[in-house]
Amino acid sequence: MSKSSELVRGNLLKILADNSFHSGEALGATLGISRAAISNHIKVLSSLGLDIFSVTGKGYSLAQPLSLLRANEIKAHLSTSHAIEVEVLNVIDSTNQYLKDKSGQVNNGHTCLAEAQTAGRGRHGRKWVSPYAASLYLSMHWSFAGGYSALGGLSLAVGVAIVDALNQCGVHGLQLKWPNDIYAQGKKLAGILIEVEGQIGSECQAIIGIGLNVALPKDIQEIGQPWIDLSQLSDTLIDRNVLAGKLIRELTNSLSLFENSGLEPFVKKWRNLDIYANQAIKLIVGQNTISGIGRGIDAAGAIVLETEQGLKAYHGGEISVRAI
Numbered sequence: 001m002s003k004s005s006e007l008v009r010g011n012l013l014k015i016l017a018d019n020s021f022h023s024g025e026a027l028g029a030t031l032g033i034s035r036a037a038i039s040n041h042i043k044v045l046s047s048l049g050l051d052i053f054s055v056t057g058k059g060y061s062l063a064q065p066l067s068l069l070r071a072n073e074i075k076a077h078l079s080t081s082h083a084i085e086v087e088v089l090n091v092i093d094s095t096n097q098y099l100k101d102k103s104g105q106v107n108n109g110h111t112c113l114a115e116a117q118t119a120g121r122g123r124h125g126r127k128w129v130s131p132y133a134a135s136l137y138l139s140m141h142w143s144f145a146g147g148y149s150a151l152g153g154l155s156l157a158v159g160v161a162i163v164d165a166l167n168q169c170g171v172h173g174l175q176l177k178w179p180n181d182i183y184a185q186g187k188k189l190a191g192i193l194i195e196v197e198g199q200i201g202s203e204c205q206a207i208i209g210i211g212l213n214v215a216l217p218k219d220i221q222e223i224g225q226p227w228i229d230l231s232q233l234s235d236t237l238i239d240r241n242v243l244a245g246k247l248i249r250e251l252t253n254s255l256s257l258f259e260n261s262g263l264e265p266f267v268k269k270w271r272n273l274d275i276y277a278n279q280a281i282k283l284i285v286g287q288n289t290i291s292g293i294g295r296g297i298d299a300a301g302a303i304v305l306e307t308e309q310g311l312k313a314y315h316g317g318e319i320s321v322r323a324i
Contacts, residue, residue, distance in 0.1 A: 005041070005044075006090055006091065008031055008033065008037075008041060009041050009044065009045060009090065009091070010090040011031055012027065012031060012038070012041055012042075012045070013045065013050075013066065013068065013090075013115075014068065015027060015030065016052070016060060016061065016062050016066065017062070017065065017066040017067075017068060018065070019061065019062055019064070019065040019066070020061060021053075021055065021058040021059045021060065021061040022059045022060055022061070023058070023059035023060075024038045024039060024059055024060065026059070027059070027060070038060075042054065042060055045132065048091065048116045048131065048132040049116070049131025049132050049134060049217055050062065050066075050131075050132045050133070051063035051064065051217065066133055067133070067239060067240060067241075068115065068133060069088045069113055069115060069133075069240055069241060069244065070088065070241055071086045071087065071088045073241035073242075073245070074086050074088070074113075074241050074244045074245045074248065075245070076245065077241075077242055077244075077245025077246055077248075077249065078245055078248060078249050078252075079249055079252070079253075084109040084110070084111060084248060084252060085106065085107065085109070085110045085111070086111050086113070086248065087110075087111065087112045087113070088113050088114075088115075089112065089113070089114045089115070090114065090115050090116070091114065091115060091116045091117075091118065091132070092114045092117060092118070093117065093118050093119040094117055094119050094209075095112045095113065095114050095117065095137050095138060095139035095209060096139045096193060096195055096207045096209040097119070098112050098114075098139065099112050099139045099140075099141050099207045100195065100197070100207055102141075103141075103197060103205050104205070106141050107141075108141065108142050108143055108255075109140060109141070109142065109248075109251075109252050109255075110140070110141045111138060111139065111140045111141075111248050112138070112139050112140075113136065113137060113138045113139075113244060114137045115132055115133050115137075116131065116132040116133070116137070117137050131216060131217055133240075134213075134214060134215055134216050134217065134229075135211060135212055135213050135214045135215075135216065135229070136210065136211070136212040136214060136240060136243060136244055136247070137210075137211055138209070138210045138211075138212075138244065138247065138248075139207055139208065139209045139210070140207070140208045140248070140251055140252075140255075141205065141206070141207055141208075142205075142206050142208065142255050142259075143203055143204070143205050143206070144203065144204055144206060144259060145203050145259075146259075147198060147199075147200065147201055147202055147203060147204050148196065148198070148200060148204055150259070150262070151194075151196060151204070151206065152262075152263065152300050152301050152315075153262070153263035153266070153297075153300060153301025154194055154206065154208075154258060154263075155179045155180040155192050155194050156176075156178070156179060156263060156266060156267075156270050156297065156301050157254050157255075157257075157258045157263060157266045158180075158192050158194070158208055158210070158251065158254065158255075159176045159180065159181075159182060159192060159270065159273075160176070160254065160266045160269050160270055160273070161247075161250040161251050161253070161254035161255075162182050162190055162192075162210065162212070162247065162250070162251075163176065163182060163269075163273060164250045164254075165243070165246040165247040165249070165250040165251075166182075166243075168246050168250075169238045169242065169243055169246060170234060170238070171184075171230060171233050171234060171238070173185070173233075174189070174273065175273050175274070175275035176270060176273040176274060176275060177275050177276065177319060178274070178276070178297065178303045178319060179301070179303070180192035180193070180194070182212075183275050184228050184233055185228055185232075185233075186226070186275075187226040187227050187228035188213075188225055188226065188227050188228070189212065189213055189227075189228050189229070189230075189233075190210060190211060190212040190213065191210070191211050192208070192209065192210055193209040193210075193211075194206055194207070194208050194209070195207045195209070208251065208255075210247070212230075212243075212247075213227060213228065213229035213230065214229055214230045214231065214237070214238070214240055214243070215229055215230065215231040215237060216229045216231075230243075254266070263299070263300065263301050264299065267297065267299060267301075270296075270297060271296045271297065274294070274296055274297070276294040276319060277294055277295075277296055278293060278294065278295070279293065279294050280292070280293055280294075281293075281294050281305075281319050281320060282319070282320035283303065283305060283314055283317045283318070283319055283320075284317055284318045284319075284320060285314060285316060285317035289320075290305060290307065290314070290317075291307065292305035292306050292307040292312075293305065293306040294319075295311060298313045300313075300315070301315075302314055302315045303317070303319070
């Protein structure tokens with residue numbers, strides 16, 4: 001029976017994860033493929049951001065030990081009160097797209113994680129750089145009976161949940177940038193992408209996507225803004241399975257609370273974490289740029305700016321990363 005390339009590469013990485021050298025011949029014998037095929041798979045894995053040594057006479061070895069995601073280890077950190085389905089995939093185009101394709105077939109809280117994405121997305125169609133096993137790429141499905149009108153401020157509640165999960169892992173000093181980014185030391189640590197489908201006035205399906213930098217390659221050049229990862233914030237690197245479990249648990253609890261009570265329970269904490277509170281900023285809304293002083297969010301989750309015309313709330317737009 002022929003093996004899919006995805007399965008072979010997954011099994012290949014499980015062998016290489018011990019950080020030892022393995023010859024191409026031995027790897028081929030174990031996986032039932034030729035040495036040439038092993039070499040080709042190694043090239044593909046390297047293109048995904050993995051640093052793999054190739055030494056004549058010794059074989060292949062990862063430059064750093066690899067800790068892979070495992071569904072059973074992630075579930076061990078979930079609350080027993082929530083029967084959450086967790087899928088761990090190897091390399092896919094996008095975790096958000098994967099769940100969107102399963103819309104109507106999954107229950108609330110169904111979560112998909114991947115070791116790498118080939119078409120990860122950020123806001124406004126921007127590419128989300130997704131090196132192999134270097135971050136958390138996670139998407140969760142949640143249906144809202146109240147429809148679109150019930151989703152105001154959802155990304156803000158998700159941001160608070162991410163901070164709470166990271167705090168539980170010993171990561172502190174985090175801040176939130178309206179409407180969907182988590183920052184540390186003035187640099188982007190994580191981002192949120194929420195995609196919603198459904199009819200106006202009826203139940204809608206939300207896919208909550210999160211990309212969280214854990215230990216990115218130091219020579220990465222594709223990210224177009226200052227970034228930081230957890231390896232720079234903690235002396236001991238946090239186990240991604242533990243982090244994923246705590247994050248899923250906090251998301252599940254927060255989405256249940258949001259579904260029942262809206263944004264109100266999250267507003268105070270969000271305001272306390274606001275990276276641009278009382279700072280001069282620019283808000284880009286379409287072709288317009290509004291300058292003012294950031295005054296937090298209102299009860300509906302809109303950003304409030306103090307301009308020459310007074311206080312005004314904006315429900316859309318993007319804050320410039322450069323203060324005035």
